[in-house]
Amino acid sequence: MTKLTSLMARGVEFLGCETAILCGAMSWVSERNLVSAISNAGGFGVIACGAMTPDLLDAEIIATKALTDKPFGVNLITMHPLLFDLIEVCARHDVGHVVLAGGLPPKGSIEAIKQSGAKLICFAPALALAKKLARSGVDALVVEGMEAGGHIGPVATSVLAQEILPEMAEQLPVFVAGGIGRGEAIAAYLEMGASGVQLGTRFVCANESIAHPNFKKAFLRASARDAVASVQIDPRLPVIPVRALKNAGTENFTAKQREVANLLDSGAVDMTEAQLQIEHYWAGALRRAVIDGDVDGGSLMAGQSVGMVTKEEPVTEIIATLMKEAAAALERRAA
Ligand SMILES: Cc1cc2nc3c(=O)[nH]c(=O)nc-3n(C[C@H](O)[C@H](O)[C@H](O)COP(=O)(O)O)c2cc1C
Numbered sequence: 001m002t003k004l005t006s007l008m009a010r011g012v013e014f015l016g017c018e019t020a021i022l023c024g025a026m027s028w029v030s031e032r033n034l035v036s037a038i039s040n041a042g043g044f045g046v047i048a049c050g051a052m053t054p055d056l057l058d059a060e061i062i063a064t065k066a067l068t069d070k071p072f073g074v075n076l077i078t079m080h081p082l083l084f085d086l087i088e089v090c091a092r093h094d095v096g097h098v099v100l101a102g103g104l105p106p107k108g109s110i111e112a113i114k115q116s117g118a119k120l121i122c123f124a125p126a127l128a129l130a131k132k133l134a135r136s137g138v139d140a141l142v143v144e145g146m147e148a149g150g151h152i153g154p155v156a157t158s159v160l161a162q163e164i165l166p167e168m169a170e171q172l173p174v175f176v177a178g179g180i181g182r183g184e185a186i187a188a189y190l191e192m193g194a195s196g197v198q199l200g201t202r203f204v205c206a207n208e209s210i211a212h213p214n215f216k217k218a219f220l221r222a223s224a225r226d227a228v229a230s231v232q233i234d235p236r237l238p239v240i241p242v243r244a245l246k247n248a249g250t251e252n253f254t255a256k257q258r259e260v261a262n263l264l265d266s267g268a269v270d271m272t273e274a275q276l277q278i279e280h281y282w283a284g285a286l287r288r289a290v291i292d293g294d295v296d297g298g299s300l301m302a303g304q305s306v307g308m309v310t311k312e313e314p315v316t317e318i319i320a321t322l323m324k325e326a327a328a329a330l331e332r333r334a335a
Contacts, residue, residue, distance in 0.1 A: 002327060002330075003327070003330040003331070003334060004187070004190070004323065004326050004327045004330055007187075007190040007191065007330070008020040008190065008195070008196060010173055010195045011173055011175065011194075011195035011196030012196075014119070014139075014140060014173045014195060014196075015044045015071065015097065015196070016071040016096060017039065017042055017043060017044045017070060017071055018042030018043075019042045019043055019196075019319060019323060020044075020175070020190075020195055020196025020197070021043045021044065021186070021196060021197055021198075021199065021319060021322060021323075022043065022044040022045075022046060022073075022142075022175060022177075022196065022197070022198040022199070023035070023038040023043060023044070023045050023046060023198070023199060023200065023203045024046060024075075024142075024144075024148075024177055024198040024199065024200040025046040025047065025048035025049075025073075025074075025075030025099060025101070025200075026048055026149075026150065026200050026203075026204065026301070027048045027050035027051075027150075027286055027287075027290075028048070028050070028211075028286055028287050028290040028291055029048070029203075029204055029209055029210070029211050029290055030045070030046060030047055030048040030075070031047065031048070031060060031064075031210060032047075032060060032063040032064040032066075032067055033067070033208050033209070033210050034203065034206060034208050034209045034210070034315070035047050035064050035068075035072050036064050036067035036068035036070075036072070037206065037208035037314075037315040038072075038203065038315055038319075039068045039070035039071060039072045040067075040068050040070055040315075041314075041315045041316045041319045042319060043315070043319050044071065044072065044073065044097075045064075045068075045072040045073070046072065046073040046074065046075050046097075046099055047060055047061065047064060047072065047073070047074045047075065048075050049074055049075055049076050049077065049080070049086055050077060051077075051080070052086075053082070054082055054085040054086055054088070054089050057074070057086055057089050057090075058089050058092075058093075061074065061089065061090070061093045061095065062093070065093070071096050071097070072095075072097075073095065073096070073097035073098065073099055073121070074086075074090050074095050074097075074098055074099070075098075075099040075100075075101055076090075076098060076099070076100055076101070077101055077102040078100055078101065078102045078103045078104070078105060078106055078109070079102055079103065083106065083109060084108070084109070084112060087109065087112045087113055087116065088112075090113075090116060090118060091112075091115075091116030091117075091118070094116075094117070095116075095118055096117075096118055096119060097118060097119045097120075097121060098113045098116075098118045098119070098120055098121070099121045099122075099142070100113070100120065100121070100122050100123075101123055102151070104129070104132075104133075105120075105122060105133075105136070105138075110136050110137055110138065114137060119139040119140065120137075120138050120139050120140075121138070121139065121140045121141070121142060121175075122138045122140075122141060122142070123141070123142050123143075123144055124141040124142070124143055124164060124168075124174075125144075125153045125155070125160075126155070126160075126163075127163045127164050127167060127168075130143070130164050130167070130168050130174075131167070131168070134168065134171055134172055138172070139172060139173075140172055140173040140174065140175065140195070141164070141168065141172060141173075141174045141175070142174075142175045142176075142177050142198055143157070143160045143161060143164050143165070143174055143175070143176050143177065143194075144157070144160075144176075144177040144178045144198070145157025145158065145159070145160050145161075145177070145178035145179060146178065146229065146241075146243070147178045147179025147243075147303055147304040147305065148177055148178035148179065148200065148201075148243060148303045149200050149201045149227065149243050149244070149301045149302040149303035149306070150200065150242060150243065150244075150301045150303075151240065151241065151242055152178075152229060152241050152242065152243050153241070154241070156178075156179075157176060157177070157178035157179050157180075160176075161176050161189055161192055161194070162192070165189075165192045165193040165194060166192075166193065169192075169193030169194065169195070170193075173195035173196070174193070174194055174195060175194060175195060175196045175197055175198050176189040176194045176196075176197050176198070177197065177198035177199070177200070178303065179303060179304050179305050180197055180198075180199050180202070180305060181199075181201070181202055181305030181307070181308030181309070182308060182322070182325050183321070183322040183323060183324060183325025183326030183327070183328070183329060184325055184326065184329040185197075186322060186325075186326040187325075187326040187327075187329040187330050187333075188329075190326070190330075191330075191333075199305075199322075200303060201219070201227075201302050201303035201305045201306050201309060202305055202308065202309060202318060202322075203315065203318060204216065204219055204302070204309065205219050205220060205309050205311070205312045205313075206312070206313065206314065206315045206318060207312055207313060207314045207315070208314065208315050210291075211290050212289070212290060212291060212292065212293035213293065214289075214293035214294075214295045215289055215290050215293060215295060215300065216312060217295075218245055218247075218295045218300050218302075219245075219300075219302060219306055219309050220309060220310065220311070220312070222245050222302065222306045222307065222309075223306070223307040224304040224305070224306065224307040226245050226246050226302075226306065227243055227244065227245055227302045227303055227304050227306050228243065228244070228245075228246055228250070229241050229242070229243050230242045230243075230244070230250070230253070231254065232257070233254060233257045233258065233261070234257055234258075234260075234261040234264075236261070236264065236271065236274070237257055237260060237261060237264075237274060237275060237278045238275065238278070239257070239278065242282075242299070242301060243301065243302065243303060243304070244299050244300045244301045244302055245300035245302050245306070247295060247296055247297075247298075247300055248296040248297060249282075249285060249296065249297045249298060249299060249300075252297075253281055253282075256277070256278070256281055257278060260274050260277050260278060261274075282299055285297070285298045285299035286298065286299045286301055289301075
């Protein structure tokens with residue numbers, strides 16, 4: 001057994017695949033084609049349920065199963081109004097792994113998922129929450145830092161990994177996510193005790209990804225500094241932190257916040273209306289970018305690792321490259 005396989009063994013056993021590399025669920029991107037390609041290549045694909053209805057999720061799981069007989073997971077967002085119906089859909093299809101994202105699991109959801117026989121993976125944004133989740137019976141954790149694409153917390157992956165891995169990695173499998181673009185980083189987190197890793201950005205430009213050519217082109221052109229976190233300019237108007245590529249949409253968002261803050265000052269709108277206007281600004285924006293190719297007005301969610309995405313290539317190539325880099329890094333250290 002090589003050093004890499006032995007360091008990944010626990011993650012591989014937990015996921016039931018060949019390499020402990022998860023492709024994190026990405027709304028609109030992580031559908032049947034990318035998910036099955038990841039799992040067929042020996043990684044672990046995860047369907048992004050996002051705002052899907054139970055019927056749509058049902059169809060997506062069936063379609064994914066038609067494309068792979070390998071294990072894959074389903075990512076559910078905790079605030080989805082039909083969360084328990086979605087859990088039921090996963091149970092009906094014997095989905096082996098459910099990932100709960102977007103906040104702490106609501107009452108009864110952990111039990112419902114575990115009753116179905118699925119393993120439950122949750123995001124741990126801090127050590128205290130990691131401990132709480134472990135006590136609640138969660139089977140594995142994802143530790144995701146602010147380098148990641150999409151919704152982010154305030155702390156860097158390297159810091160979360162140092163805080164959480166030494167305390168939690170013996171108890172349950174922990175997967176590290178956020179800012180991973182090469183295998184050397186995978187090797188480092190495995191050596192720190194991670195059971196595996198989760199990448200998103202690195203897989204967006206896979207041949208098998210259905211993301212619009214414009215969306216992929218934006219990734220191929222971008223460097224790390226283009227993937228910026230959303231900025232809140234007025235303390236009264238909360239902004240959800242999201243990392244995405246700078247574009248006209250992010251520029252206009254700043255202008256929009258200023259405009260709404262002025263309306264608030266002048267009394268033209270009340271606080272509820274003002275906050276709704278801010279909240280609604282990005283509604284449907286990820287879909288517009290990923291599916292329709294509107295890279296100016298849409299949301300180009302991307303992590304800082306985007307600069308390491310340099311070409312469109314098959315998922316098998318991406319995973320092989322990451323594994324080769326990780327193995328080489330471990331060998332160099334042993335020598
Ligand atoms: C375009 C995009 C969409 C995403 N959508 C989701 C989502 O719907 N649910 C979720 O839990 N994470 C989502 N993420 C986060 C990824 O699952 C993954 O954890 C993250 O991309 C890892 O960091 P990296 O981008 O630095 O590799 C998204 C990320 C991207 C880039």
